[in-house]
Amino acid sequence: MTSSDYKKxxxxxxxxxxxxxxxxxxxxxxxxxxxxANAKCSRCGNWHGYINKxxxxxxxxxxxxxxxxxxxKKFN
Numbered sequence: 001m002t003s004s005d006y007k008k009x010x011x012x013x014x015x016x017x018x019x020x021x022x023x024x025x026x027x028x029x030x031x032x033x034x035x036x037a038n039a040k041c042s043r044c045g046n047w048h049g050y051i052n053k054x055x056x057x058x059x060x061x062x063x064x065x066x067x068x069x070x071x072x073k074k075f076n
Contacts, residue, residue: 039057044059
């Protein structure tokens with residue numbers, strides 16, 4: 001369960017609006033200004049292997065796909 005999928009936890013509560021509202025109030029993730037939960041890949045939404053350097057804001061997998069297009073070269 002990821003931090004953004006907390007609403008999927010109890011689909012049964014949708015028919016009980018008062019209990020659903022209370023569940024959302026107490027189980028919503030905290031809004032964060034920094035850290036891993038705030039840094040996500042702009043292409044796929046992954047936060048593992050996140051590259052923020054030079055304002056790339058992509059994960060390492062997406063970087064390998066787009067690197068030649070944006071001018072990076074691989075040296076052996």
